[in-house]
Amino acid sequence: MxxxxxxxxxxxxxxxxxxxxxxxxxxxxxxxxxxxxxxxxxxxxxxxxxxxxxxxxxxxxxxxxxxxxxxxxxxxxxxxxxxxxxxxxxxxxxxxxxxxxxxxxxxxxxxxxxxxxxxxxxxxxxxxxxxxxxxxxxxxxxxxxxxxxxxxxxxxxxTPNPVLAQDAGTPDTPADPRAVHFVDHVFPILEDRCMGCHRAGRAESGLDLTSMDAILRGADHGPVLKPGYPEASMMMTVIRGNHPEIDRMPKGKRGPLTDEQTEAIRLWIEQGAVWVD
Ligand code: HEC
Structure with a gap:
């Protein structure tokens, strides 16, 4: 056939x-x-x-x-x-x-x-x-x-569930839009603005943001991410600077994320927080 x-x-x-x-x-x-x-x-x-x-x-x-x-x-x-x-x-x-x-x-x-x-x-x-x-x-x-x-x-x-599929697609399998969104718009922000302070060697507040397993382990204040629910995810609260005890993230001189970057992360969480290695 x-x-x-x-x-x-x-x-x-x-x-x-x-x-x-x-x-x-x-x-x-x-x-x-x-x-x-x-x-x-x-x-x-x-x-x-x-x-x-x-x-x-x-x-x-x-x-x-x-x-x-x-x-x-x-x-x-x-x-x-x-x-x-x-x-x-x-x-x-x-x-x-x-x-x-x-x-x-x-x-x-x-x-x-x-x-x-x-x-x-x-x-x-x-x-x-x-x-x-x-x-x-x-x-x-x-x-x-x-x-x-x-x-x-x-x-x-x-579209197929990328949490199970875990790949960004090859030329003959159309890429999952959620995986593409993560690779193109979310990972670069995490890598550039978060992982400097939140990785295995230097996990501020006990938080490692370099893999989904590590993220789901949470941090000193508990879970940071609830896939599907940005408004219930601590990650969004600290990025917006709305947490009563934690400083606005990313900390440091470069200042907060732009509205566009914040929305990219919000959408990513809403769509199930797909991670592609
Ligand atoms: C310059 C270092 C630095 C950068 C960059 C940074 N953080 Fe943090 N982060 C910290 C420190 C230090 C804390 C400890 C709490 C505080 O200072 O209020 C923290 C705490 C947190 C917490 C709370 C964890 C807990 O349970 O206590 C979250 C969530 C978080 N950061 C997410 C992020 C995200 C998402 C980014 C990138 C957008 C980011 N951080 C970038 C230094 C940083």
Whole structure:
């Protein structure tokens, strides 16, 4: 079997990937429906043809959304433990997406008015109402899809668990975005701004920040990192300078981290604090 076919079969087997592949169909048809109705409204003699294509696009939208929701639900069931905020976001994403199939059906009925031969005024009103409704539906679909994208690309939902995978990917296996984020944006900060004082040879306050095992052992004041929960992690509290007893980190003349660096570390912890050696 060719490797492309193997890849395809692997995709069908993985609800998260299937969902990611499926989701482009509703987005495409949601944008086509109002375009067809616009054509029906402005092109002389093309009203019924444009309306007909729009009915098909809306019907496809309803069907494609149903299939996409199915794969999305399986993907959601498969994500396992995530921080509560991410779970809520996935839930909201599902609620938004579920509406899209109703919008597809309603749109198909409105666009069907444009097919009327006798009642011309009703037909023209149907075309423009269907067009306006199409803009609304396309916007709604785009927002639901964007939210799904944020879940995958910013929160790592649906991508393989890197704590188990522990590698940053090779050219033929797409890198896990969380591992890439650690290697490109988090490790350099820890190395440059923290490890000078927090490593095996010189562990200020009993804290060694040079490996995940060492970090999870904690320090004099207890645990420093709770993967998935930046707001409950002492590391974030000291980086922001909010700890009642501990100085703001990094200590020393170079001053605190920038907002950007602080956010990079916060996001890393929120996504599960993946460590790649
Ligand atoms: C110049 C040395 C220095 C640097 C650089 C530094 N620290 Fe510290 N760190 C200390 C010292 C000293 C303490 C002891 C507590 C204090 O001084 O308030 C400490 C304490 C801590 C603690 C509290 C541990 C405990 O339980 O007592 C944490 C967490 C911490 N540092 C994290 C970091 C992080 C994260 C960075 C990099 C962003 C960093 N530190 C950079 C010197 C440093």
């Amino acid at each position: 060719s490797s492309t076919l193997n890849d395809l079969l692997a995709t069908l087997d993985n609800p998260a990937k299937l969902h990611a592949a499926m989701v482009h169909l509703p987005i495409a048809v949601a944008f086509l429906a109002p375009l067809f109705l616009l054509a029906a409204g402005v092109l002389p003699g093309r009203r019924r043809m444009g309306s007909f294509l729009a009915v098909i696009a809306y019907a496809l939208l309803a069907i494609a959304t149903l299939v996409t929701i199915q794969s999305g639900e399986s993907a959601y069931d498969a994500i396992g433990d995530v921080p509560a905020a991410v779970g809520t976001m996935a839930h909201d994403h599902g609620e938004l997406a579920e509406r899209v199939w109703t919008w597809g059906l309603v749109g198909a009925v409105i666009a069907a008015l444009g097919l009327l031969k006798e009642k011309k005024k009703v037909a023209i009103a149907g075309v423009w109402a269907g067009f306006a409704f199409g803009l609304f539906t396309a916007g709604w679909t785009a927002i639901a899809a964007h939210q799904g994208g944020v879940l995958v690309y910013e929160h790592g939902v649906g």
